[in-house]
Amino acid sequence: xxxxxxxxxxxxxxxxxxxxxxxxxxxxxxxxxxxxxxxxxxxxxxxxxxxxxxxxxxxxxxxxxxxxxxxxxxxxxxxxxxxxxxxxxxxxxxxxxxxxxxxxxxxxxxxxxxxxxxxxxxxxxxxxxxxxxxxxxxxxxxxxxxxxxxxxxxxxxxxxxxxxxxxxxxxxxxxxxxxxxxxxxxxxxxxxxxxxxxxxxxxxxxxxxxxxxxxxxxxxxxxxxxxxxxxxxxxxxxxxxxxxxxxxxxxxxxxxxxxxxxxxxxxxxxxxxxxxxxxxxxxxxxxxxxxxxxxxxxxxxxxxxxxxxxxxxxxxxxxxxxxxxxxxxxxxxxxxxxxxxxxxxxxxxx
Amino acid sequence: xxxxxxxxxxxxxxxxxxxxxxxxxxxxxxxxxxxxxxxxxxxxxxxxxxxxxxxxxxxxxxxxxxxxxxxxxxxxxxxxxxxxxxxxxxxxxxxxxxxxxxxxxxxxxxxxxxxxxxxxxxxxxxxxxxxxxxxxxxxxxxxxxxxxxxxxxxxxxxxxxxxxxxxxxxxxxxxxxxxxxxxxxxxxxxxxxxxxxxxxxxxxxxxxxxxxxxxxxxxxxxxxxxxxxxxxxxxxxxxxxxxxxxxxxxxxxxxxxxxxxxxxxxxxxxxxxxxxxxxxxxxxxxxxxxxxxxxxxxxxxxxxxxxxxxxxxxxxxxxxxxxxxxxxxxxxxxxxxxxx
Numbered sequence: 001x002x003x004x005x006x007x008x009x010x011x012x013x014x015x016x017x018x019x020x021x022x023x024x025x026x027x028x029x030x031x032x033x034x035x036x037x038x039x040x041x042x043x044x045x046x047x048x049x050x051x052x053x054x055x056x057x058x059x060x061x062x063x064x065x066x067x068x069x070x071x072x073x074x075x076x077x078x079x080x081x082x083x084x085x086x087x088x089x090x091x092x093x094x095x096x097x098x099x100x101x102x103x104x105x106x107x108x109x110x111x112x113x114x115x116x117x118x119x120x121x122x123x124x125x126x127x128x129x130x131x132x133x134x135x136x137x138x139x140x141x142x143x144x145x146x147x148x149x150x151x152x153x154x155x156x157x158x159x160x161x162x163x164x165x166x167x168x169x170x171x172x173x174x175x176x177x178x179x180x181x182x183x184x185x186x187x188x189x190x191x192x193x194x195x196x197x198x199x200x201x202x203x204x205x206x207x208x209x210x211x212x213x214x215x216x217x218x219x220x221x222x223x224x225x226x227x228x229x230x231x232x233x234x235x236x237x238x239x240x241x242x243x244x245x246x247x248x249x250x251x252x253x254x255x256x257x258x259x260x261x262x263x264x265x266x267x268x269x270x271x272x273x274x275x276x277x278x279x280x281x282x283x284x285x286x287x288x289x290x291x292x293x294x295x296x297x298x299x300x301x302x303x304x305x306x307x308x309x310x311x312x313x314x315x316x317x318x319x320x321x322x323x324x325x326x327x328x329x330x331x332x333x334x335x336x337x338x339x340x341x342x343x344x345x346x347x348x349x350x
Numbered sequence: 351x352x353x354x355x356x357x358x359x360x361x362x363x364x365x366x367x368x369x370x371x372x373x374x375x376x377x378x379x380x381x382x383x384x385x386x387x388x389x390x391x392x393x394x395x396x397x398x399x400x401x402x403x404x405x406x407x408x409x410x411x412x413x414x415x416x417x418x419x420x421x422x423x424x425x426x427x428x429x430x431x432x433x434x435x436x437x438x439x440x441x442x443x444x445x446x447x448x449x450x451x452x453x454x455x456x457x458x459x460x461x462x463x464x465x466x467x468x469x470x471x472x473x474x475x476x477x478x479x480x481x482x483x484x485x486x487x488x489x490x491x492x493x494x495x496x497x498x499x500x501x502x503x504x505x506x507x508x509x510x511x512x513x514x515x516x517x518x519x520x521x522x523x524x525x526x527x528x529x530x531x532x533x534x535x536x537x538x539x540x541x542x543x544x545x546x547x548x549x550x551x552x553x554x555x556x557x558x559x560x561x562x563x564x565x566x567x568x569x570x571x572x573x574x575x576x577x578x579x580x581x582x583x584x585x586x587x588x589x590x591x592x593x594x595x596x597x598x599x600x601x602x603x604x605x606x607x608x609x610x611x612x613x614x615x616x617x618x619x620x621x622x623x624x625x626x627x628x629x630x631x632x633x634x635x636x637x638x639x640x641x642x643x644x645x646x647x648x649x650x651x652x653x654x655x656x657x658x659x660x661x662x663x664x665x666x667x668x669x670x671x672x673x674x675x676x677x678x679x680x681x682x683x684x685x686x687x688x689x690x
Binding site: 074128132133134135137138139141142143144145146148149150152153157260263266270276277306308309310311312313314315316318319322323326327328329332 | 420467470471472473474476477478480481482483484485487488489490491492495607612615618619622628629659661662664665667668669671672675676679682683
């Protein structure tokens with residue numbers, strides 16, 4: 001009993017438990033879930049699909065975790081920023097044409113430019129939140145609204161294709177390597193961020209600012225700067241995710257790249273056991289949360305639920321999770337219990 | 351004299367800016383597109399006709415934003431309402447009146463659930479309504495993935511009933527008097543606007559909303575039932591969202607999944623541009639009306655201009671939103687300083 005209690009009180013217990021439940025559900029829904037094969041020299045299978053397709057959500061969730069922790073708010077512009085980044089990358093490498101079969105300009109330069117634009121978007125959000133003290137959700141609402149419009153303008157309202165094999169590598173795989181490239185990128189992003197947070201005091205600073213930004217400032221932390229950096233980092237994560245997504249479809253589709261991914265990222269953070277009210281966070285939890293969601297999405301797709309119906313299920317999951325997280329629910333349940341036991345007690349007396 | 355000056359503080363000043371901005375934009379439109387008839391009375395009324403639903407939704411949004419919350423589910427709720435209207439009338443064969451009553455009830459229930467989660471479980475409004483947004487949009491797809499056009503005669507007669515105004519007409523080339531007209535939806539929208547304005551200004555419920563938005567703790571200590579008031583505010587908002595959806599449907603007469611995408615942003619932007627503070631406690635539905643009208647004017651500009659892509663509407667609105675938010679934060683900072 002003691003051991004069970006110890007286990008359940010561990011921070012990562014709930015996220016792992018959710019993931020396990022999800023995986024079991026996935027196996028029940030499709031028994032060949034864990035089967036892995038090799039097709040065209042690349043690992044193939046549903047579980048691989050989850051890990052591969054989950055890359056964008058994981059990367060976004062990493063940035064989102066820090067944003068939530070430091071500013072107690074969410075960055076809802078990440079999906080739109082992804083679209084902008086993809087548009088920049090494609091419009092630059094395609095040299096303004098609608099569809100190209102070879103690079104017009106250097107793709108590395110394009111990717112670099114795109115990442116810079118993504119960081120710039122993050123800086124814009126960061127400036128509004130940190131310097132002007134605007135609520136995070138509202139500040140990021142501006143780019144959420146304008147982002148896809150800007151992306152449309154960059155690509156002249158059309159889908160820009162870059163039909164070059166090497167452009168597809170980021171989203172699929174490099175010849176001779178059986179593991180999809182995006183998995184490497186994801187692992188790299190997560191590990192680097194973790195090292196950055198653990199090896200320097202940055203992680204603690206972010207938590208301190210999130211718990212009480214005034215107190216953090218009084219002990220000598222530059223709260224404003226830290227919040228600003230966190231948003232810039234979220235922009236960076238969004239740009240990497242945008243590049244991967246753009247590479248997958250070797251094009252920039254301003255309307256659909258990163259659509260609704262901001263919800264997935266927020267959901268991943270919540271599922272990871274992180275409080276949306278800021279403060280302490282667990283990056284690993286968010287990563288687990290992200291894969292849980294991807295499992296849910298993949299399973300629903302496999303169960304022939306169409307992509308526009310999936311939000312119903314996700315919304316229900318979100319509401320259940322945040323309700324369970326709410327301390328008010330516990331109070332409510334306790335009050336109800338007390339009421340019932342009082343009534344029962346009365347009944348016994350009479 | 352002194353009293354008059356005090357009246358024009360930062361928040362009223364924002365409202366004045368909004369109204370002036372609208373007038374300037376409209377005047378500019380009249381001059382730029384003079385030959386295309388921008389200045390006609392009908393064109394002005396068209397602002398109301400095409401945005402009747404949005405006016406009602408923005409009014410609801412303003413109520414919720416005054417409490418310090420936000421509701422980003424309205425766009426999806428509109429899509430869901432249109433789809434339910436279309437489905438019940440076309441597929442299930444209900445009467446127009448029953449369908450309408452049904453969707454209004456659904457709006458109330460939707461508002462109740464969201465309000466309960468926000469008020470009683472103290473979950474951030476943004477998260478709750480984000481879930482609501484995805485739920486409603488997904489439900490729309492669950493009901494039908496195909497577009498359903500409404501052919502119900504009664505509904506169409508509501509939608510196409512032109513009400514001619516006795517003034518503002520002009521004689522056309524053939525010598526016929528063309529009177530400007532509006533649709534019933536405009537009248538409903540204006541009535542809602544006036545009703546909510548009065549409720550917010552003169553009833554206990556309305557004043558409680560302002561008190562809660564201003565400072566929840568103080569409101570609680572004053573003995574206001576914060577939770578119940580919030581719940582009521584969200585219910586009213588949900589009802590207005592479904593009513594707005596109904597008016598929206600009168601314009602489009604159809605239901606499809608992608609309908610009213612991004613409408614929540616228009617509503618929020620309208621409220622903010624109209625001087626509603628994002629931190630709660632301050633706001634005015636009249637300002638929101640002008641916010642909607644500004645959005646309508648931008649759209650009219652783009653239609654009359656002809657060559658600009660519709661994406662410019664979004665970008666202009668976002669830029670304006672940004673401008674007003676920054677303005678608000680500057681005013682707030684100035685206020686802080688004055689206090690010290």
